[in-house]
Amino acid sequence: xxxxxxxxxxxxxxxxxxxxxxxxxxxxxxxxxxxxxxxxxxxxxxxxxxxxxxxxxxxxxxxxxxxxxxxxxxxxxxxxxxxxxxxxxxxxxxxxxxxxxxxxxxxxxx
Amino acid sequence: xxxxxxxxxxxxxxxxxxxxxxxxxxxxxxxxxxxxxxxxxxxxxxxxxxxxxxxxxxxxxxxxxxxxxxxxxxxxxxxxxxxxxxxxxxxxxxxxxxxxxxxxxxxxxxxxxxxxxxxxxxxxx
Numbered sequence: 345x346x347x348x349x350x351x352x353x354x355x356x357x358x359x360x361x362x363x364x365x366x367x368x369x370x371x372x373x374x375x376x377x378x379x380x381x382x383x384x385x386x387x388x389x390x391x392x393x394x395x396x397x398x399x400x401x402x403x404x405x406x407x408x409x410x411x412x413x414x415x416x417x418x419x420x421x422x423x424x425x426x427x428x429x430x431x432x433x434x435x436x437x438x439x440x441x442x443x444x445x446x447x448x449x450x451x452x453x454x
Numbered sequence: 455x456x457x458x459x460x461x462x463x464x465x466x467x468x469x470x471x472x473x474x475x476x477x478x479x480x481x482x483x484x485x486x487x488x489x490x491x492x493x494x495x496x497x498x499x500x501x502x503x504x505x506x507x508x509x510x511x512x513x514x515x516x517x518x519x520x521x522x523x524x525x526x527x528x529x530x531x532x533x534x535x536x537x538x539x540x541x542x543x544x545x546x547x548x549x550x551x552x553x554x555x556x557x558x559x560x561x562x563x564x565x566x567x568x569x570x571x572x573x574x575x576x577x578x579x
Contacts, residue, residue: 345517347500380564380566382501382566389550389569389570389571389572390501390550390566391569392562392565392566392567394565395555395562395563395564395565395567396558396563396564396565401562401565401567402561433500433501435501435565435566437564440517441503441516441517442514443491443503444503445500445501445502445503446500447500448499448500448501
């Protein structure tokens with residue numbers, strides 16, 4: 345099972361919106377509404393930001409939203425803030441593997 | 455509040471077995487609402503799921519590591535353990551334990567909602 349494909353980096357200015365894509369296949373992202381997203385600051389453990397494609401855990405800002413179309417899931421961060429600068433990883437249930445992560449995206453706030 | 459804490463040697467020699475323990479505090483490991491997983495992150499790289507164990511002892515491993523991995527649970531100590539045999543430098547990574555929620559009524563489900571802080575393991579002679 346190959347890693348899901350994410351852009352290596354995405355950047356935006358404070359207040360702007362950015363979108364991170366996560367492309368898989370019909371065996372993972374395309375087959376299950378079980379995509380989650382994680383934020384990881386340097387030297388820290390990942391933190392779940394979105395689960396089941398578009399649900400936010402308690403305490404996660406509404407500036408974070410998720411969606412999916414076909415084999416591609418997306419994480420949108422609106423009203424970008426300096427504290428959002430981090431690495432972001434998607435994860436999908438993949439049946440036999442059964443969890444596969446994305447390659448990771450570094451978000452830079454300009 | 456549930457917390458996870460990894461522990462174990464930070465240095466392992468090549469060909470030996472890497473052994474780590476994850477201790478669960480603030481909650482039960484015997485709940486049927488979670489899978490307890492090990493995940494690793496190579497230096498400067500992405501995340502790789504290693505495997506999980508259910509409180510009953512049933513396990514599931516990443517096929518790419520299956521021949522070398524074993525995960526066990528000790529409910530009395532509220533711990534689950536990882537053993538990775540025949541390690542090489544390619545197994546050098548930060549190892550995390552994490553919880554996957556199965557019961558949506560309890561909060562986050564179908565996602566890794568709680569993670570340990572991670573422990574760096576270096577494979578070197």
